[in-house]
Amino acid sequence: MPDSGAYIILGALLFAVGMVGFLARRNLIVMFLSTEIMLQGVLLNLVGFDRMYPSVDGQVFGLFVLVIAAVEAGLGLGLVVLLFRRKGTLDSEVWATMQG
């Protein structure tokens, strides 16, 4: 049975790098780019699992993940522009108004 382990580990690595970027960076645009990197990791995972069975389900799932990513990028970047207009900076720390 063909094995998909290499793709799983690669997907996990990309997901981890994206998660670090999302949690540690303060620039809103870089946070969004890190989210997209996480989605790339998920895509590699989905297509990697296709090797175990003779199916294209993983690729169809991946296509819908792509649709969701496009939708999220469009809406999210519109919100980023609005947030930038409000405060004049792309720093996400200016929105951290909950104390303690």
Place this chain on the structure above:
Amino acid sequence: MTTGLVYILYVLFAAAGAAVLLAMPRPDGGYVRSGFVVGVGALAGLLALCSYTFMAPHASNIFFYFFAAVAVLAAGRVVTHPNPTYSAVYFGLVVLSVAVLLVMERAEFLAVALVIIYAGAILVTYAFVIMLAQQSGAAGPDVRSREPFMAVLVSFVVMGAIAGQVGEVNRLPANLPTVQTAPAVMADVPVGSKPTREVGNTLAVGQSMFDDYVVVVQLAGLLLLVAMVGAIAVSRKQIPVEEVGPPPPAPGTIGRQVPPF
């Protein structure tokens, strides 16, 4: 994966986490070069572990290793570069590397769709937003990162634990029901007759999408429509009350102000 190799995987994930931690932006400039060196070492170790443990025929190909390394290193640079424009460009490199890996997985349609949608549309949108949201000022949000050690710890421990479970799937019970779905390359002949030719990946994906997942396709279209309406509604400029122009003319008076010939 056997127990000893799992611990090697954990150590390599920890080394990759240390590499990302070293390269994060700091006020004193950061240690990008040493982070890069440690990252390359951790990545080489992980790829060597993949080639040693997994019998995947594609994984023994040199292109898999090269583009996997490019994808992970570019993703690391997206996350650690202080300039968001460079982050967007490196993200384009990640997308292209993942597209090549998908082509090696015989998922050509998804690879081309990835390049068109991600590198073509989403990346251009990011470039426009970076242009629109130019910050003036030295002390921007990219001088310092926010709790980098905890972020690295959480991410790499979680994903290392998940990646360590790879290989456990070979011990699934034998009487698991087989999945009855379309193969990656299908023949377009009726069941029972000998297949005469193979169809490409696009046709197979299209057949699977419109035979099994028609409802999901309709929902995706609906989602796109709703998102389009929402994006336009969200981005409309709110005009304050003081800036409203002159009142519109009363009905019936439009055109009366123009003198006849």
